[in-house]
Amino acid sequence: MMQRLNKSFAELKKQGRKALITFITAGDPDLAATCDLVDTLVAAGADIVELGVPFSDPLADGPTIQAASTRALAQSTTLKKIIATVKEIRRRTEVPLVLMTYYNPLYRYGLKKLVRDVCDAGVDGLIVPDLPLEESAELRRLAAEKLAIIPLAAPTTPDSRLAGIVAAGSGFLYYVTVTGITGARTKLPDELSHSLDRVKKISGDLPLAAGFGISTPEQARTIGRHADAIIVGSVLVKIIAQYGASNAGRQELSGRVKALRQALDSE
Amino acid sequence: MNKMEEKMGRATVPDERGYFGAYGGRFVPETLIAALDELTKAYELYRYDQVFQEELKGWLSSYCGRPTALYRAKRLALELGIKEIYLKREDLAHTGAHKINNTMGQALMAKRMGKKRLIAETGAGQHGVATATAAALFGLECEVYMGEKDIERQAMNVYRMNLLGAKVIPVSSGSKTLKDATNEAIRDWVTNVGHTHYSIGSVVGPHPYPLMVRDFQRVIGLETRTQIVEMHGCLPDYIFACVGGGSNAIGIFHPFLEDDLKMIGVEAAGRGIESGAHSAPLCAGDPGVLHGSLSYLLQTEDGQIEEAHSISAGLDYPGVGPEHSFLHDQGRVEYISVTDDQALEALRLLCRTEGIIPALESAHALAGVATLSKRLEAQIVVINLSGRGDKDVATLAALEEKEGK
Numbered sequence: 119m120m121q122r123l124n125k126s127f128a129e130l131k132k133q134g135r136k137a138l139i140t141f142i143t144a145g146d147p148d149l150a151a152t153c154d155l156v157d158t159l160v161a162a163g164a165d166i167v168e169l170g171v172p173f174s175d176p177l178a179d180g181p182t183i184q185a186a187s188t189r190a191l192a193q194s195t196t197l198k199k200i201i202a203t204v205k206e207i208r209r210r211t212e213v214p215l216v217l218m219t220y221y222n223p224l225y226r227y228g229l230k231k232l233v234r235d236v237c238d239a240g241v242d243g244l245i246v247p248d249l250p251l252e253e254s255a256e257l258r259r260l261a262a263e264k265l266a267i268i269p270l271a272a273p274t275t276p277d278s279r280l281a282g283i284v285a286a287g288s289g290f291l292y293y294v295t296v297t298g299i300t301g302a303r304t305k306l307p308d309e310l311s312h313s314l315d316r317v318k319k320i321s322g323d324l325p326l327a328a329g330f331g332i333s334t335p336e337q338a339r340t341i342g343r344h345a346d347a348i349i350v351g352s353v354l355v356k357i358i359a360q361y362g363a364s365n366a367g368r369q370e371l372s373g374r375v376k377a378l379r380q381a382l383d384s385e
Numbered sequence: 386m387n388k389m390e391e392k393m394g395r396a397t398v399p400d401e402r403g404y405f406g407a408y409g410g411r412f413v414p415e416t417l418i419a420a421l422d423e424l425t426k427a428y429e430l431y432r433y434d435q436v437f438q439e440e441l442k443g444w445l446s447s448y449c450g451r452p453t454a455l456y457r458a459k460r461l462a463l464e465l466g467i468k469e470i471y472l473k474r475e476d477l478a479h480t481g482a483h484k485i486n487n488t489m490g491q492a493l494m495a496k497r498m499g500k501k502r503l504i505a506e507t508g509a510g511q512h513g514v515a516t517a518t519a520a521a522l523f524g525l526e527c528e529v530y531m532g533e534k535d536i537e538r539q540a541m542n543v544y545r546m547n548l549l550g551a552k553v554i555p556v557s558s559g560s561k562t563l564k565d566a567t568n569e570a571i572r573d574w575v576t577n578v579g580h581t582h583y584s585i586g587s588v589v590g591p592h593p594y595p596l597m598v599r600d601f602q603r604v605i606g607l608e609t610r611t612q613i614v615e616m617h618g619c620l621p622d623y624i625f626a627c628v629g630g631g632s633n634a635i636g637i638f639h640p641f642l643e644d645d646l647k648m649i650g651v652e653a654a655g656r657g658i659e660s661g662a663h664s665a666p667l668c669a670g671d672p673g674v675l676h677g678s679l680s681y682l683l684q685t686e687d688g689q690i691e692e693a694h695s696i697s698a699g700l701d702y703p704g705v706g707p708e709h710s711f712l713h714d715q716g717r718v719e720y721i722s723v724t725d726d727q728a729l730e731a732l733r734l735l736c737r738t739e740g741i742i743p744a745l746e747s748a749h750a751l752a753g754v755a756t757l758s759k760r761l762e763a764q765i766v767v768i769n770l771s772g773r774g775d776k777d778v779a780t781l782a783a784l785e786e787k788e789g790k
């Protein structure tokens with residue numbers, strides 16, 4: 119239900135806070151662990167959780183998330199099983215949940231059945247990095263008011279195009295901070311704050327989330343000033359790669375999310 | 386659809402969104418959309434630009450050796466019991482395969498668009514060599530992504546690329562072949578899209594690539610048309626070509642789509658379709674999205690892309706160009722498959738009967754003809770001999786050693 123996403127952004131706005139969106143790959147190290155890891159993320163202060171559905175050929179992802187996808191696929195993780203896991207997660211938390219995946223697993227599942235099944239399970243939105251505006255009409259039509267089809271914009275997106283993307287989008291606008299693929303970066307583009315301000319003028323009421331490359335509290339603080347949300351992924355996935363879902367891993371993960379949360383709230 | 390509309394349909398695809406019927410489109414990260422728009426605009430301009438087309442034609446003739454010969458293979462025809470066989474000798478084009486037709490066109494465009502760097506993916510290494518060649522000729526920087534498995538089996542082409550001043554970047558992910566090299570090339574392009582042109586090696590990828598690469602390869606079919614009429618007096622009954630991504634096939638088929646003749650595309654059946662180890666998405670796959678377009682694919686029930694297998698690195702790819710999917714569904718082109726062993730046998734046959742060593746890829750087209758020889762008895766057949774086999778000699782030698790020959 120898209121409602122959960124909209125409500126979350128509305129409440130944060132009222133409180134004058136920024137949303138922290140955390141990404142992990144579902145099925146890494148396995149699906150039972152994914153349920154627990156979501157608990158950890160939420161307890162540490164994540165406002166929205168993105169679950170990556172692994173794909174064999176993740177061409178918008180850097181080495182960290184590629185490796186997580188490979189690990190998850192080695193555990194026979196499928197979209198079907200992830201939807202079942204979401205049902206499990208929904209028994210424990212009302213945190214907005216978004217699936218991020220490439221188009222082929224969705225296409226193969228069947229779009230109509232997909233929208234029905236993910237909505238039933240309690241998914242709130244989809245992010246599909248290889249499904250640009252022109253190709254997403256059918257999915258958007260089926261999703262209607264039930265499911266957010268979260269659009270992406272990039273530094274290379276011209277303003278004229280951005281207006282169309284915003285108009286068709288729902289949930290939030292995912293602004294890709296770098297011209298490139300996913301992966302933690304020590305340095306983000308100098309002009310990022312400026313770009314976000316420019317995008318914000320066009321995105322209007324659709325909340326603006328910035329993602330790709332964000333890993334440190336310092337980056338979170340700076341970017342939080344110019345966006346409604348930040349998205350962190352690779353830095354968390356790296357922790358899972360190292361520790362799995364062990365207690366030590368969950369502690370590490372929790373520490374990192376708390377640090378980001380604090381940095382965002384300190385503004 | 387009546388006959389007239391059907392014809393119109395074939396002549397006018399793709400539409401402005403890059404769709405060939407239900408197939409094609411642009412399934413890429415938003416970051417690349419502006420670059421694809423820029424490329425589409427540039428291509429629309431150069432496609433009808435006399436000066437550009439004349440310049441390209443000049444390079445193709447003076448530098449690449451076009452037109453390539455259409456050769457009547459009498460001994461092969463006799464051996465197979467087929468009335469007449471003609472070989473379109475793309476193996477005689479500069480660098481030894483049809484790939485140069487496309488890379489000259491793309492490099493010339495890239496230069497005019499002010500791009501400084503070319504990147505490419507390669508399987509057999511033929512497209513990599515052809516891109517490196519065009520880059521050297523036009524003074525562009527060049528990096529080529531190649532799977533580690535292919536680097537091993539096509540070592541000679543790696544060496545050629547290095548000689549030509551290109552950098553070969555090994556890809557160790559996934560199946561370590563063409564599919565993974567393509568992923569890496571797309572990731573590079575997403576990162577360096579400002580000054581880099583991605584020179585795709587077949588009629589695959591997001592719009593406008595399937596259209597643009599097809600147009601650059603049409604020269605094969607256009608020449609064949611003139612040559613066969615000169616030599617034989619009329620059009621042939623059949624045209625055969627191997628299908629990896631499908632560029633040599635669409636290149637020779639396209640100018641004949643409205644004519645009354647049969648066309649057969651030959652996919653790689655690897656160790657046999659039943660074995661699952663093959664590269665035949667049109668014969669044994671389902672529609673899906675890979676590398677920017679919707680087309681037939683080898684995939685699991687859950688939409689994961691399956692690894693392909695072929696003895697020929699250039700055919701070892703789980704996808705195929707969207708226009709072939711369209712022609713397949715329309716029934717305009719028939720797609721069949723032949724195994725590794727059948728291709729090897731056909732390769733040896735051509736060596737012995739005609740003194741021509743074909744590429745393993747092209748040997749699939751020959752094997753397709755050999756398989757259907759009964760049906761072709763009284764027919765005039767053209768085969769697109771897409772490349773020469775020098776690059777495959779090491780693979781063949783290793784195989785013979787294994788077989789203890």
Ligand SMILES: Cc1ncc(COP(=O)(O)O)c(C=O)c1O
Pocket residue numbers: 482483508509510511512586587588627628629630631632633634698699700744746747771772773
């Ligand atoms: C000689 C030759 N023929 C055919 C192919 C397959 O490509 P396509 O199907 O695009 O012609 C290759 C690819 O490397 C090749 O080198």
